[in-house]
Every structure is written in C-alpha cells, then in structure tokens.
Amino acid sequence: MAKDRQREQPKNAEGALDTFEQGGALGPLEDRNEREQRVNTLPSDQKELAQESARFADLCQHFAQQKMDVPADSVAELGRVAEFDIPERVRAIKRLNQKLMEYLNDVGQDPGIRQ
Numbered sequence: 001m002a003k004d005r006q007r008e009q010p011k012n013a014e015g016a017l018d019t020f021e022q023g024g025a026l027g028p029l030e031d032r033n034e035r036e037q038r039v040n041t042l043p044s045d046q047k048e049l050a051q052e053s054a055r056f057a058d059l060c061q062h063f064a065q066q067k068m069d070v071p072a073d074s075v076a077e078l079g080r081v082a083e084f085d086i087p088e089r090v091r092a093i094k095r096l097n098q099k100l101m102e103y104l105n106d107v108g109q110d111p112g113i114r115q
Helices: 011-020 032-040 044-065 072-081 086-108
Strands: none
Touching: 032 044, 044 086, 072 086
C-alpha cells in the first residue's frame, strides 16, 4: 500500500534533475573560486543577481550554523522577489541582505541575560 502512495518519477525527469546534483552543470559548488569563475561568465545583470543571491545564501547558511531562524518577514519578502525583473530583483535582494546583516548586528549586541 505504501508503494501505491509513492509517485513514480518519469524517467526523463531524473535526467533533467541530475544537472542540479553535485557535479552537474548547475549543481552546488563548494569551491568559491570555481563559483566566482562561473559567475564571471554571466552577463552583467545576471552576474550581479548571482553575487547578491550568493551573499543571501551565505547569510542563510550562517543563520543555520548559529541555529537561528531567518526572520519570517525576510522569508516572505524573498518569496515575492521572483516576480520582479532582474534589476529590481537585485535591489530587493540587496535590501534583504542589508536587513539580515542589521538583524545579526542587533542580535549580537544583546548581552543574553537580562535582570
């Protein structure tokens, strides 16, 4: 019965998704130099978007390492960014990055225990 509940993936979907796996053309890059080389091959507007998106991803990774939640309003704002054209998307992600950096700074100023 459990097998009935599982959806079967079409065979062609598996091949298409492989490009996003480690080692695939669009897969994650652990080497920052390789990532920079790929980003530098993009047109200028896409390059700037990729750089800001990478900064956002780095910030999210920092939040995860510190076992902190990304503020809900920032997550909601990011969801709307996909609807924008590239120049506005870049500006929106820059604002998000700035907001997250300020949030981290504010949280870091907290002494932790208040009496």
